[in-house]
Amino acid sequence: MKKNLINLYINLSSFMYKKYMRYKNTKFETNNFTIKGKPLIKNKGTFLIKDNVKINSKYNVNPIGGNTFSTFIIDKNAKIIINEGCRISNATLYSKKEIILGKNVFIGGDCRIYDTDFHSLNLSERIKEIDNDIKSKPIFIKDGVFVGASSIILKGVTIGTNSIIGAGSVVTKSIPDNEIWGGNPAKFIKKIENGK
Numbered sequence: 001m002k003k004n005l006i007n008l009y010i011n012l013s014s015f016m017y018k019k020y021m022r023y024k025n026t027k028f029e030t031n032n033f034t035i036k037g038k039p040l041i042k043n044k045g046t047f048l049i050k051d052n053v054k055i056n057s058k059y060n061v062n063p064i065g066g067n068t069f070s071t072f073i074i075d076k077n078a079k080i081i082i083n084e085g086c087r088i089s090n091a092t093l094y095s096k097k098e099i100i101l102g103k104n105v106f107i108g109g110d111c112r113i114y115d116t117d118f119h120s121l122n123l124s125e126r127i128k129e130i131d132n133d134i135k136s137k138p139i140f141i142k143d144g145v146f147v148g149a150s151s152i153i154l155k156g157v158t159i160g161t162n163s164i165i166g167a168g169s170v171v172t173k174s175i176p177d178n179e180i181w182g183g184n185p186a187k188f189i190k191k192i193e194n195g196k
Contacts, residue, residue: 017057021049039070045095046079047072053082056089056109068092068110078115083143097155098138105141108149108167115139115155142177162192 017035022028024041030051037058041047057070071092074080078095082088085104093099096116101107120126120133137156141147145159148167153159158174165171166182166189175181178192 037069039072041071042073044076044078045074046081047074048079048081050082051084053084053086054088058090096134096136099141100139101141102143102145102161104144106146108147108151110150111147111152113139113141113153117155148182164192 017038018028018033020038021035021041024047025043026041026047026049028049030049030053032052033049034054036054036056039055039057055070068090070088070090071094072080073092073094075096079098079100080093080095081098081100083101083103083105086101086107087105088107089109091107091109091111091113093113094116099113099115107113115138116136117134120131121135122133125131125133135155139153139155140158141153142159142161142163144162145164147153147159147165148169150167151165151169151171153165153171156174157171159165159171160175160177160179162178163175164180165175165186166180168184169182169186170184171181171186173185175186180189180192181187182189
């Protein structure tokens with residue numbers, strides 16, 4: 001009986017969070033989507049979620065992600081596309097241009113993916129009321145990538161198919177297919193041979 005009540009609560013909560021996401025102009029190409037917890041969404045562009053995606057957005061559904069929730073911020077004319085089979089846990093994605101997650105991408109707890117510098121690197125621009133020298137470049141995370149907890153992916157990065165990013169890494173440059181990288185800044189660790 002208690003298990004049935006818990007499942008009913010989870011289903012009702014998920015239904016309400018999906019309604020909230022639709023209200024925030026999230027587009028779904030699926031009815032098979034699971035969300036646990038309420039995300040923060042600021043969407044002025046395109047936010048598309050495809051089939052069999054699962055998102056955690058609450059401390060108690062993934063306590064290893066820290067005391068966080070999932071955040072999706074999409075600026076005007078920007079986009080975030082989350083393809084089939086992705087899993088995201090208490091992570092932040094901020095797009096001024098484009099962030100695309102391939103199929104079956106796993107994003108660990110408390111990760112941050114930013115396709116922008118947010119501020120100019122030039123002091124004279126940065127201290128102006130309106131900073132017009134902000135650099136932004138798309139991020140592409142290809143099929144089968146696993147990004148370990150508390151990692152940061154920065155602008156202009158492509159992470160190759162089936163690659164793994166170690167927990168706590170800062171990824172500042174593109175990574176080939178089938179490789180493990182880790183550290184700050186992330187460096188090559190080893191090739192993945194035959195799925196191992």
